[in-house]
Amino acid sequence: MTISRILLASVFSFSALSGAVLPAQAQINSVSESFHKARYQPRIQIALLLDTSNSMDGLINQTKSQLWTLVNELSEGKKYGQTPIIELALYEYGNSSLSVSKGYIRQVLSLTTDLDDVSEKLFSLDTNGGQEYAGQVIMKSLDDLEWSGRKDDMKLIIIAGNEPFTQGPVSWQSACARAKSSGIIIDTIHCGDEQTGVRTGWKDAAQCAGGIYMTINQDEEYVHVSSPWDNELLNLNKRLNDTYVGYGSRGIEFKTRQSVQDSNAASMNKGAQINRLYAKSKSGYANESWDLVDAYEKDEAGVMAMGEENMPEELKGKTPEQRKAFIEAKQVERAEIQAQISKLGKKQTAFVAEKRAAMAATKTLDNVMVTAVRKQAAERGFKY
Numbered sequence: 001m002t003i004s005r006i007l008l009a010s011v012f013s014f015s016a017l018s019g020a021v022l023p024a025q026a027q028i029n030s031v032s033e034s035f036h037k038a039r040y041q042p043r044i045q046i047a048l049l050l051d052t053s054n055s056m057d058g059l060i061n062q063t064k065s066q067l068w069t070l071v072n073e074l075s076e077g078k079k080y081g082q083t084p085i086i087e088l089a090l091y092e093y094g095n096s097s098l099s100v101s102k103g104y105i106r107q108v109l110s111l112t113t114d115l116d117d118v119s120e121k122l123f124s125l126d127t128n129g130g131q132e133y134a135g136q137v138i139m140k141s142l143d144d145l146e147w148s149g150r151k152d153d154m155k156l157i158i159i160a161g162n163e164p165f166t167q168g169p170v171s172w173q174s175a176c177a178r179a180k181s182s183g184i185i186i187d188t189i190h191c192g193d194e195q196t197g198v199r200t201g202w203k204d205a206a207q208c209a210g211g212i213y214m215t216i217n218q219d220e221e222y223v224h225v226s227s228p229w230d231n232e233l234l235n236l237n238k239r240l241n242d243t244y245v246g247y248g249s250r251g252i253e254f255k256t257r258q259s260v261q262d263s264n265a266a267s268m269n270k271g272a273q274i275n276r277l278y279a280k281s282k283s284g285y286a287n288e289s290w291d292l293v294d295a296y297e298k299d300e301a302g303v304m305a306m307g308e309e310n311m312p313e314e315l316k317g318k319t320p321e322q323r324k325a326f327i328e329a330k331q332v333e334r335a336e337i338q339a340q341i342s343k344l345g346k347k348q349t350a351f352v353a354e355k356r357a358a359m360a361a362t363k364t365l366d367n368v369m370v371t372a373v374r375k376q377a378a379e380r381g382f383k384y
Helices: 003-019 022-039 054-075 115-125 132-142 172-180 194-199 202-208 232-239 252-268 270-280 293-298 300-304 321-355 367-378
Strands: 044-049 087-093 103-111 156-162 184-193 213-216
Touching: 003 115, 003 321, 044 054, 044 132, 054 087, 054 115, 054 156, 054 184, 054 252, 054 270, 087 115, 087 132, 103 132, 115 252, 132 156, 132 172, 156 367, 172 202, 172 367, 184 194, 184 202, 184 367, 194 202, 194 213, 194 270, 202 213, 213 367, 232 252, 232 270, 232 321, 252 270, 270 321, 293 300, 300 321
Parallel strands: 044 087, 044 156, 156 184, 184 213
Antiparallel strands: 087 103
8 A cells, every 4th residue: 555545544534533524535635735745845946147247246256155155044944844955047137248139148057956057157257347137137037947836935036236127128017027926036136225226126126026125235345254163174075075976977077166166165265165065065965967976875776787987987897796885985974074064063153153243244145135035935934
């Protein structure tokens, strides 16, 4: 008997014993919904729409620095007892190097769970003067992306810039109305003072689609609070990387990309490095397309049937038993390192939180966007 049939039988038995009278179809629907929710892994989909015109270097730098903070904050939540799948998409707009016929808009990356790819593409962005068409870039993201049709999932567009929201051939009103009808929230971040953003449509656009209007100082520098555990955490990052084993034709390339994105985070500040490490130590950082350990976790039989030509050098010529022992040893090693990161991370975050409480609040992305998005996720049933 399947689990779903057992659950159905239990409900019918309970109804009979308790004297409850429920229509048979209602009983079936109720249990079916509960069973499906228990198995379904919820999604948080976020499209980042970034103004990359000349004046936005500070915005891009803050996004590079705070990407991992955003991922970490969201991945801490659960819905129906499940950790959410985090999918990110990236657009740039307002850059004069982009096509005029396409409204100075480019999809940099479609919705993906590949966090290293998001980081790589984000660090490739350059700024250049242009026209900023907010309504058009919102509409393009609505047209292009594979948004979830489930009401249980969180779907969010975050658009940031500093020019009036009213520019371009597509009205922000029609774009926001379209988003709202699809259950997609729009948060707006005006890079400048609050009242200017209000006058130029940024607040109205957020309210139209049930989102939050925020302002930041894009030129304000993020201040990292050092803790006694920083260096130990960064040493654990090196050990964690050693548990990744590239396979297939692009395994070496993607393992190299992992290290490059570590370096990119380090180029911002030590806080970005540590936040990236936390993201890498969680289940949302999954690399089964190139890492043998993640692939084995996902599909043990598939990995064990893999041809010699796809195996990394250290496993070529090995017996199936030797391969299995090697991969499972890496699994154990990774789990131990992740546990150490979690233990030290709790001390580090508590220490930093206490120090930050005594500091003046800043209007950077970590204090504005990250806090707001986590609040919105909690309002939509994600438990933190």
